[in-house]
Amino acid sequence: EDEVIEKDRLIQLWMAQGFLQHPHDELEQVGEEYFYDLLNNSLFQDPVIDHELGNVVSCKMHDVVHDLARALSSNDVTQQVQHLSLLGYEQRGSLWDAGNNFRTLLLSNNS
Numbered sequence: 001e002d003e004v005i006e007k008d009r010l011i012q013l014w015m016a017q018g019f020l021q022h023p024h025d026e027l028e029q030v031g032e033e034y035f036y037d038l039l040n041n042s043l044f045q046d047p048v049i050d051h052e053l054g055n056v057v058s059c060k061m062h063d064v065v066h067d068l069a070r071a072l073s074s075n076d077v078t079q080q081v082q083h084l085s086l087l088g089y090e091q092r093g094s095l096w097d098a099g100n101n102f103r104t105l106l107l108s109n110n111s
Contacts, residue, residue, distance in 0.1 A: 005044070006058045007035055 011031030014020050020027045020034070036056075038044050044059040061069075 002060060004048075004058050004060060007032075007056055011035060 011020075011028060011034075014031050014034070015027045020030045022030045035044075039047060039056065039059060043062055043065050045062045047056040047059040049055070050057045
């Protein structure tokens, strides 16, 4: 919650995971369109705008969306989870035991 999401980094992660596909457009452009769709539909909030370039450089996930994601995921990591991103996670024992099917694991401290 209240974690800043950098637009370019998020789009790069989407590209790396194969979430962005289009036969004719550049993947970066497709990612930009998805990002702005999420922002315009209020799934992201508090955009930081580069006034020189006139575009959004970062934002935050809307609190309600964050709460929904937490409720859906609960506190359990099951064998079916393939992509997981954790910020400031400290209880690693059960995570490593359950995580043998991970395709992506992103760990970040809060600094």
